[in-house]
Amino acid sequence: MENYAKVGKTELLAELHELNSRYESYKASTVRLDMTRGKPGADQLELSEKMLGIIQKNEDCFDENGFDCRNYGLLDGIPEAKKLFAEVLGVQPEQLILGGNSSLNMMYDTVARAFCFGNLQSERPWGQEPRIKFLCPAPGYDRHFAICEQFGIEMITVPMLEDGPDMDVVERLVSTDEAVKGIWCVPKYSNPTGTVYSDEVVRRFAALNPKAKDFRIFWDNAYLVHDLYDEQPQILNILEECAKTGRPDMVYMFSSTSKITYPGSGVAMLASSVDNIAHIKEKMFVQTIGPDKLNQLRHVRMFQNKESLMLQMKKHADILRPKFQTVLRILERDLGGRGIANWSNPLGGYFISVDVLPGCAKRICALCSDAGVALTAAGATFPYGRDPLDSNIRLAPSYPPIGELEEAMERFTVCVRIAAVEKLLKERKASA
Amino acid sequence: MENYAKVGKTELLAELHELNSRYESYKASTVRLDMTRGKPGADQLELSEKMLGIIQKNEDCFDENGFDCRNYGLLDGIPEAKKLFAEVLGVQPEQLILGGNSSLNMMYDTVARAFCFGNLQSERPWGQEPRIKFLCPAPGYDRHFAICEQFGIEMITVPMLEDGPDMDVVERLVSTDEAVKGIWCVPKYSNPTGTVYSDEVVRRFAALNPKAKDFRIFWDNAYLVHDLYDEQPQILNILEECAKTGRPDMVYMFSSTSKITYPGSGVAMLASSVDNIAHIKEKMFVQTIGPDKLNQLRHVRMFQNKESLMLQMKKHADILRPKFQTVLRILERDLGGRGIANWSNPLGGYFISVDVLPGCAKRICALCSDAGVALTAAGATFPYGRDPLDSNIRLAPSYPPIGELEEAMERFTVCVRIAAVEKLLKERKASA
Numbered sequence: 055m056e057n058y059a060k061v062g063k064t065e066l067l068a069e070l071h072e073l074n075s076r077y078e079s080y081k082a083s084t085v086r087l088d089m090t091r092g093k094p095g096a097d098q099l100e101l102s103e104k105m106l107g108i109i110q111k112n113e114d115c116f117d118e119n120g121f122d123c124r125n126y127g128l129l130d131g132i133p134e135a136k137k138l139f140a141e142v143l144g145v146q147p148e149q150l151i152l153g154g155n156s157s158l159n160m161m162y163d164t165v166a167r168a169f170c171f172g173n174l175q176s177e178r179p180w181g182q183e184p185r186i187k188f189l190c191p192a193p194g195y196d197r198h199f200a201i202c203e204q205f206g207i208e209m210i211t212v213p214m215l216e217d218g219p220d221m222d223v224v225e226r227l228v229s230t231d232e233a234v235k236g237i238w239c240v241p242k243y244s245n246p247t248g249t250v251y252s253d254e255v256v257r258r259f260a261a262l263n264p265k266a267k268d269f270r271i272f273w274d275n276a277y278l279v280h281d282l283y284d285e286q287p288q289i290l291n292i293l294e295e296c297a298k299t300g301r302p303d304m305v306y307m308f309s310s311t312s313k314i315t316y317p318g319s320g321v322a323m324l325a326s327s328v329d330n331i332a333h334i335k336e337k338m339f340v341q342t343i344g345p346d347k348l349n350q351l352r353h354v355r356m357f358q359n360k361e362s363l364m365l366q367m368k369k370h371a372d373i374l375r376p377k378f379q380t381v382l383r384i385l386e387r388d389l390g391g392r393g394i395a396n397w398s399n400p401l402g403g404y405f406i407s408v409d410v411l412p413g414c415a416k417r418i419c420a421l422c423s424d425a426g427v428a429l430t431a432a433g434a435t436f437p438y439g440r441d442p443l444d445s446n447i448r449l450a451p452s453y454p455p456i457g458e459l460e461e462a463m464e465r466f467t468v469c470v471r472i473a474a475v476e477k478l479l480k481e482r483k484a485s486a
Numbered sequence: 487m488e489n490y491a492k493v494g495k496t497e498l499l500a501e502l503h504e505l506n507s508r509y510e511s512y513k514a515s516t517v518r519l520d521m522t523r524g525k526p527g528a529d530q531l532e533l534s535e536k537m538l539g540i541i542q543k544n545e546d547c548f549d550e551n552g553f554d555c556r557n558y559g560l561l562d563g564i565p566e567a568k569k570l571f572a573e574v575l576g577v578q579p580e581q582l583i584l585g586g587n588s589s590l591n592m593m594y595d596t597v598a599r600a601f602c603f604g605n606l607q608s609e610r611p612w613g614q615e616p617r618i619k620f621l622c623p624a625p626g627y628d629r630h631f632a633i634c635e636q637f638g639i640e641m642i643t644v645p646m647l648e649d650g651p652d653m654d655v656v657e658r659l660v661s662t663d664e665a666v667k668g669i670w671c672v673p674k675y676s677n678p679t680g681t682v683y684s685d686e687v688v689r690r691f692a693a694l695n696p697k698a699k700d701f702r703i704f705w706d707n708a709y710l711v712h713d714l715y716d717e718q719p720q721i722l723n724i725l726e727e728c729a730k731t732g733r734p735d736m737v738y739m740f741s742s743t744s745k746i747t748y749p750g751s752g753v754a755m756l757a758s759s760v761d762n763i764a765h766i767k768e769k770m771f772v773q774t775i776g777p778d779k780l781n782q783l784r785h786v787r788m789f790q791n792k793e794s795l796m797l798q799m800k801k802h803a804d805i806l807r808p809k810f811q812t813v814l815r816i817l818e819r820d821l822g823g824r825g826i827a828n829w830s831n832p833l834g835g836y837f838i839s840v841d842v843l844p845g846c847a848k849r850i851c852a853l854c855s856d857a858g859v860a861l862t863a864a865g866a867t868f869p870y871g872r873d874p875l876d877s878n879i880r881l882a883p884s885y886p887p888i889g890e891l892e893e894a895m896e897r898f899t900v901c902v903r904i905a906a907v908e909k910l911l912k913e914r915k916a917s918a
Contacts, residue, residue: 091558093557093558094557096554099544099547099554099556099557100544102556103543103544106541106542106543106544106546106547106780107539107541107542107543109538109539110538110539111535111538111539112531112532112535112538114538115531115538122528122531123750123751124531124534124748124749124750124751125525125526125531125748125749125750126523126525126744126749126750127750128750154586154587154777154778155586155777155778156774156775156776158773158774158775159773159774162772162773162774163773166598166602169602169613170598170601170602170613170637171636179613181602181611181613181614182613197772200772201772203772204603204769204772205602312558316556316557316780317556317557317558317775318555318556318557318558318559318560318776318777318778318779318780319555319556319778319779319780319781337636340594340629340632340633340635340636341590341591341594341595342588342590342591342594343588343590343749344588344750345586345587345750346586346587346750346751346778346781347750347751348538348748348750348751349751349778349781
């Protein structure tokens with residue numbers, strides 16, 4: 055069937071009838087399919103098996119300086135792990151703090167520190183400001199938005215364009231509103247659109263002239279090395295660019311090995327200017343005596359260097375690529391040419407972003423839920439969970455095996471089509 | 487030599503002369519001795535070697551429900567670890583959150599959450615109160631006090647008595663001043679005095695009638711199972727007592743395996759009422775997706791049950807006891823009967839607390855530093871680092887091997903005697 059918009063009412067009704075009968079069979083089935091979160095699949099986790107037993111004996115527990123990693127100390131991580139991950143991030147080891155297993159935790163704590171004590175350039179803690187605003191390029195990552203919501207930070211949606219956030223909007227708001235203290239960015243393979251920020255966008259970020267002197271870019275480099283294909287776009291190093299523009303303190307960069315080794319037992323990273331790092335460590339010194347250093351040591355012992363880490367990323371890609379291609383193939387097969395959905399075709403990351411007809415996303419997620427397919431809640435990719443057009447849906451292809459993914463995607467596309475036909479029929483009725 | 491106070495000036499001068507000549511030899515030596523922190527020694531760390539390689543294979547990574555511990559999830563910890571540590575703490579698993587490697591981090595975050603959002607009964611976030619006060623039984627733990635200082639929480643020193651904090655003072659302040667929102671307690675083997683709270687003290691805590699409805703007892707059960715001898719005092723379970731008095735939400739209990747397995751790679755615990763736990767998890771849900779579950783699994787696989795954990799604690803005691811006895815023997819040998827120092831003789835924990843003549847603690851720490859012995863800074867055991875009498879010194883016998891401990895203690899007692907003689911000579915001169 056061609057573009058739904060060009061199809062007559064009778065045919066649309068016939069289409070709906072047929073779709074509904076398929077849908078009823080899905081509802082009757084007991085299969086449960088989950089495409090909600092960007093979780094690595096079991097086969098990806100198996101890639102790091104060597105790491106599990108790589109520290110076995112008492113004598114394995116010492117870092118390159120002979121420091122006992124079992125004991126207290128080393129607030130910002132062990133030196134060899136800092137070297138390795140500094141190379142991966144393209145920063146100096148002294149610009150880096152290695153944490154526990156969660157970069158989300160480091161982001162949250164960074165907001166919490168600013169809230170309680172302020173940043174390096176703050177006149178007062180953010181919690182004592184009458185209001186704090188963050189710019190939120192959207193569609194974006196729901197957990198970034200949840201942090202803002204918990205701290206009562208007002209979120210301003212910024213449109214995502216092909217090459218990053220709409221920088222005209224960003225520049226205007228950042229340079230004129232001193233309540234704007236931050237922006238969330240996933241600069242490479244953005245969650246969920248897969249957008250890769252262009253060099254121009256990164257340079258415009260580095261050239262920002264914020265009205266708030268303690269403005270910060272929260273640069274979540276979650277998918278820095280998470281390419282799916284040989285074509286591997288590179289993004290400019292924002293810390294280098296900010297150093298060039300004389301604003302070295304403007305960025306907090308985050309990353310982790312959650313999707314390199316284990317989501318539950320990885321190593322989280324926070325990189326920034328040397329001054330910011332010193333400021334953060336002064337506060338952190340009271341918060342903890344140090345991260346799990348044995349786990350950092352496991353990572354270094356397994357990877358040794360960046361090359362071997364990149365080799366592991368190729369293995370991840372080999373597992374993920376067919377899953378992404380399965381989702382894209384079924385989207386194209388079932389929805390292509392119908393004029394009822396657009397979707398991203400990312401070169402990396404963990405998500406495919408689907409834009410359905412305005413007003414249909416919530417309906418589709420509800421239909422899918424009854425059909426045994428769990429999706430990220432419609433609206434989740436926007437601040438406050440409110441998608442103004444109710445049209446964006448995030449698909450996470452990584453976790454289910456391919457067979458389940460096919461099944462889930464077939465059900466998904468049937469739901470997309472049902473919602474579209476329903477909408478078109480209603481519109482025609484209204485205009486008749 | 488007998489009690490210094492009864493000795494004539496000539497003899498004191500002779501004593502000082504002899505002590506100074508010994509002191510000069512210490513100064514000339516290049517040996518560096520460290521008694522600053524309560525760090526387990528290398529032989530203690532070796533007790534947990536089995537844990538290092540206990541998870542080796544992909545198939546080892548699943549919890550008792552088949553949940554993949556490598557992946558995201560389980561915000562409050564894996565069920566079998568919750569069961570094990572709930573039994574150790576004497577609470578129900580649903581009263582427990584298992585964290586990463588640092589109970590200090592959990593305490594800090596608990597204060598930070600109250601500061602940013604308030605407790606269950608708070609009318610507003612602590613950060614929006616005109617002032618917040620914490621009671622600080624002292625001598626106490628410097629890192630507790632550092633948290634208060636960072637958050638601008640006013641600290642009120644409460645005297646430590648034989649069986650716990652002076653409860654008359656605690657009751658009066660808690661029941662009359664609504665700015666008093668918390669108190670720090672190390673109820674068993676207090677840092678540094680080794681005090682074990684009596685049943686009466688625990689019951690009086692549970693019976694507190696705080697003016698501030700969101701008052702909390704921060705109950706740092708760091709040394710719950712850290713006995714040195716067969717004589718193992720038991721403390722009442724504060725959570726049970728508070729449930730009895732109808733104030734189940736009044737306590738946050740903390741503990742960790744830092745001194746059971748590894749300081750850097752242990753499992754931290756926060757126990758409280760079911761309502762408090764739900765309140766905390768609601769906030770934590772935004773902060774992180776979950777702790778390092780593989781490390782929790784390692785702990786359960788090694789210990790299996792409380793009995794085997796207690797067996798490990800006996801092995802720790804066998805290593806620590808001779809160290810404590812070495813320190814006590816040299817204190818008695820060199821300082822006994824001189825009337826210039828009193829010290830604790832703890833049944834467990836990690837510290838020996840020494841009270842020297844008023845006004846001498848700083849001088850002694852400075853003398854020790856020049857003699858190659860690093861001690862916890864004088865004053866550290868009091869809020870703001872200010873010991874009103876300048877007389878308390880915390881000794882940490884756990885880390886150095888016994889030979890070094892003997893050497894360090896010999897130097898320490900010489901410094902104590904020098905400072906005492908100096909003080910007595912000065913006093914006699916002043917009164918002459």
